[in-house]
Amino acid sequence: MPIDVAQALAAEPRSAGIAWGHKDVQLYHLGLGAGANPDKDSPATDPDELRYTLESRLHVLPSFATVAGAGSPGVINSLSMPGIDVNLAHVLHGGQTVTLHRPIPVEGRATATGRIAAVYDKGKAAILVMRTEVADDEGPLWTNDAQIFVRGEGGFGGDRGPSTRPEPPTGEPDRTVERAIREDQALLYRLSGDWNPLHADPEFAKLAGFDRPILHGLCTYGMTLKAVVDTALGGDVGRVRSYATRFAGVVYPGETLRIRMWQGDGTVRVTVGAAERDDAPVLADTVVEHI
Secondary structure (H helix, E strand, C coil), rough: CEEHHHHHCCCEEEEEEEEECHHHHHHHHCCCCCCCCCCCCCCCCCCHHHHHHHHHHHCEEEEHHCEEEEEEEEHHHHHHCCEECCCCCHHHEEEEEEEEECCCCCCCCEEEEEEEEEEEEEECCCEEEEEEEECCCCCEEEEEEEEEECCCCCCCCCCCCCCCCCCCCCCCCCEEEEEEEEHHHHHHHHCCCCHHHHHCCHHHHHHCCCCCCCCHHHHHHHHHHHHHHHHHHCCCCCCEEEEEEEEECCCCCCCCEEEEEECCCCCCEEEEEEEEHEEEEEEEEEEEECC
């Protein structure tokens, strides 16, 4: 069997030093569409947008944790862990959770330690939970959990893992915003470290079964968190404590994200759909926990 569960879970964690600076943060924010907010009259010079783009005012959107140090150690590196031998063509990024232990600094050096935290048997597929814990000299910074589906690798009699999903939000959303995806957005976002040609090369996208390149799921993830911070959390990135989502479908450059938010006690529930395709699901089971 290509996945040896016992070996994968027992494998020694892998650690790597990572570093980032204000240019990495600014590039990431620009890749999410910062400075082009349609809700602003002059977004490129609006003070709220300059917090994402101007080094003298910069704060760091918590989803930057997914690309800091170019995403090291990263999903591909984790798929080479002992006990894991899978066909990359059968791999899908199913979900992502970022837990913040304190605000991310604009400049930093840290150690990222990655391991396989869980392996679940879903019958036709296996799910790998790849956990990356990041800490600097002052202590823990954040924890990333990537849920990776590997088609065709289930059925080994293992733990099925959590079987319950959050109930979908009910009633009218408290807020609905739309965010346009520029035609060149995937080309800009990939400069933060995800060089998968699926998001840039039309011929490669066709081989993968798509009419044209699709936007990175983690770009949609970041765009959505920015919309929540800007509209539901008063623009304060420091209020975010965790952010979880399930990748439910694809979206293409040139389309529009329709982001619906339901505000609760310490949470914002979110759904994201592709507006031009009758709100075809893009992100689901999405929750931002905050103070």
